[in-house]
Amino acid sequence: MSLERVELRRIAMPLVSPFRTSFGVExxxxxxxxxxxxxxxxxxxxxxxxxVALAEPTYSAEYVxxxxxxxxxxxxxxxxxxxxxxxxxxxxxxxxxxVHGHPMAKGAIEAAILDAQLRAAGVSFADLLGTAxxxxxxxxxxxxxxxxxxxxxxxxxxxxxxxxxxDGYVRIKLKIEPGSDIEHVAAVRDLIGPDVPLQVDxxxxxxxxxxxxxxxxxxxxxxxxxxxxxxxxxxxxxRLADEVETPICLDExxxxxxxxxxxxxxxxxxxxxxxxxxxxGYLEAIRIHDLCLAREVPVWCGGMVETGIGRAANAALAAxxxxxxxxxxxxxxxxxxxxxxxxxxxVVDGHVTVPTASGMGFDIDREFLDSVxxxxxxxx
Ligand code: OSB
Ligand code: MG
Numbered sequence: 001m002s003l004e005r006v007e008l009r010r011i012a013m014p015l016v017s018p019f020r021t022s023f024g025v026e027x028x029x030x031x032x033x034x035x036x037x038x039x040x041x042x043x044x045x046x047x048x049x050x051x052v053a054l055a056e057p058t059y060s061a062e063y064v065x066x067x068x069x070x071x072x073x074x075x076x077x078x079x080x081x082x083x084x085x086x087x088x089x090x091x092x093x094x095x096x097x098x099v100h101g102h103p104m105a106k107g108a109i110e111a112a113i114l115d116a117q118l119r120a121a122g123v124s125f126a127d128l129l130g131t132a133x134x135x136x137x138x139x140x141x142x143x144x145x146x147x148x149x150x151x152x153x154x155x156x157x158x159x160x161x162x163x164x165x166x167d168g169y170v171r172i173k174l175k176i177e178p179g180s181d182i183e184h185v186a187a188v189r190d191l192i193g194p195d196v197p198l199q200v201d202x203x204x205x206x207x208x209x210x211x212x213x214x215x216x217x218x219x220x221x222x223x224x225x226x227x228x229x230x231x232x233x234x235x236x237x238x239r240l241a242d243e244v245e246t247p248i249c250l251d252e253x254x255x256x257x258x259x260x261x262x263x264x265x266x267x268x269x270x271x272x273x274x275x276x277x278x279x280x281g282y283l284e285a286i287r288i289h290d291l292c293l294a295r296e297v298p299v300w301c302g303g304m305v306e307t308g309i310g311r312a313a314n315a316a317l318a319a320x321x322x323x324x325x326x327x328x329x330x331x332x333x334x335x336x337x338x339x340x341x342x343x344x345x346x347v348v349d350g351h352v353t354v355p356t357a358s359g360m361g362f363d364i365d366r367e368f369l370d371s372v373x374x375x376x377x378x379x380x
Contacts, residue, residue, distance in 0.1 A: 002086045004044075005380035006076055006112075007035040008068055011372045013307065015335050020149040022177035022205035023058040029305060030055045030374075032064050033340075034071070034112040040120040047116025048364060051108035052277030052304035059203065060104070060231070060252060060278065067105040068377070074099050075109060076379055089114035093283060103255055107281035111313065111360065114282060119359035124316070125282070131319035132356045140319040140354040144347045145171035145326035146334060147201065147303065150180050154187045161188055170350035171197040171223070171326040177205040182216050189220045197326065201226035204252060208236040211243035223325060224249040224271045237268035247271050251302055255279055257287040264297055271325070275302040276317060277310065282360075285317060293322035301327030308332055308341030312361035315345060319354045340369045 011031050018027045032051040039045065057063040075096055079087060082095040092110040099106070118125060126132035126140070134140045146169040151157035161172055174188060181200070189198060199222050206214060206228040214228060224247045229236045231252040241248040247270035254260045254272060256279060263269035272292050276285040292299045301318035304310065311332060318327045329352055332344035339345075341362040345352055355361030 003036055003038045003079065003083075005037050005378055007037070008071060008377045008379070009033040009035065009369075009373050010064070010068070010375045011307075011340065011369065012374050013336055013340075013372060015305070016333070016337055018149070019305065019335070020151075021059075021175045021201075022150070022203045024056065026054070026305065030064055031307065032068050032108065033307075033309065033369075034108045036109075036112045036116050038116060045116045045120040047112045047114070047119060047359065048309055048362075049108040049110070049112030049115060050277075050306055050309040051104055052275070052306060052310060053104040054304075062102060062104045067102065067108070070099065070102045070105050071109065072377065072379065075102070075105060079109070087113060089117055090283065093280065103280035103284075104277050107277050107279070107284075110281035110283065111276070115359040122358050124356045124358050125313055125360045126316040126319065126354045126356050129286070129316055129320060131316055131354055139356070141351040142315060142318045142323070142329065142354065143170045143326035144330055144350055144352050145169060145173055145197075145300075145328055146330045147173045147328045148175065150175045150177060151184075154184055157184055158187060158191050161191060165192065165196070167331070168347055168350040169330065171199070173199045173201055173226070173328065176200045176202050178210075182213075185217060185220050185222070194221065197223050199223040199226065199249075201251070202228045204228070204230050208233070208239065211240055214240065215244045218245040222246050226273060227251040227253065234263050234266055234268045237263070238266045241267055241270055249273055251275065251278075254288070257284060257291055260288050261291055261295075264292070264295055269297065272297055272299045273302040274299050274317075274323075275304060276314065277304055277306075278302075282313060282317060286320070289317075289320050289322045298322070298324045300325035301329060303328035303330070305335050307336065308339040308344045308362045309360070309364075311345045312341070312343075312355040312357075315352050316354050316361055338368060340365055340372065
């Protein structure tokens with residue numbers, strides 16, 4: 001496609017309830033949406049991508065103002081210069097590689113271009129991946145897990161978890177931090193019984209010396225412990241994997257296929273959380289899926305509190321065969337009273353049907369999007 005202009009939109013989206021993790025509390029999201037407008041042989045085309053950077057650099061180094069800044073000043077000019085006549089999503093990673101880091105900003109641009117290309121071809125992302133239908137030719141469905149924030153009291157936590165069980169979620173993930181861990185997990189395991197899959201996410205809140213403490217979680221028969229240690233601490237995670245029986249899963253540490261392969265080789269990554277935004281886009285996410293499948297490392301699709309733009313594409317990705325564990329792909333209503341797409345993700349019998357609308361699998365609710373837009377910067 002040839003790029004005519006790029007719109008960088010910021011939207012304000014209140015969450016239905018505050019979401020607390022070991023790195024902070026989110027009550028409202030300030031989200032950067034990328035729209036690419038261009039021309040194809042058979043007409044004009046349009047594509048949308050969502051940047052998963054949060055408002056503050058507390059989950060990773062990226063944050064939404066920084067993502068917009070690097071797009072305007074460094075990423076979009078490189079695309080315009082490298083491909084004045086046209087751009088293919090498959091080339092975006094290579095063109096932007098001279099800019100170090102900023103995978104969330106790069107991934108959002110690539111996603112918007114991929115969306116535009118697929119829409120122009122009348123093909124869905126699920127068609128491209130081969131995940132639109134299952135082995136019986138029926139529409140693919142993926143199991144839906146929910147990520148539960150840290151609660152002040154165990155009683156409040158149990159009430160929230162019960163609500164999600166009533167909604168049908170088939171897997172519970174609890175956010176933990178020192179002081180809100182063993183007791184909280186014990187109470188939830190007691191509530192949900194032995195058969196509901198359970199896992200925890202520490203978002204880097206522990207230290208290398210916490211192995212003995214974290215080994216107390218082994219008694220609760222959980223799927224995994226997600227990112228207990230710092231993003232850079234691959235060796236620490238490998239040591240922890242020897243000390244703790246529950247599999248260690250990496251999230252923040254995994255930002256590329258190469259790094260994921262190394263973490264696996266070092267014994268630090270027994271399970272991988274693949275988040276397309278964090279690794280620089282859907283194409284790198286597919287490469288990570290493929291290498292994990294070849295190495296028999298189970299993977300699941302994480303979430304970044306996405307709107308329907310990111311959520312639809314995540315669902316198509318999560319139907320690939322290596323995604324053997326339920327992802328954090330909950331209903332849009334888990335976070336937002338109203339979504340910016342006309343076809344928000346829903347959960348029926350604990351499952352999400354893989355979207356097959358052409359492009360990345362969603363259509364924008366333009367009127368509602370406009371109503372939540374706080375700024376638009378157009379680059380042409
Ligand atoms: O660590 O997985 C995480 C949300 C924001 C930032 C980091 C994380 C999360 C979640 C929620 O756990 C996942 C979701 O349902 O979108
Ligand atoms: Mg995580």
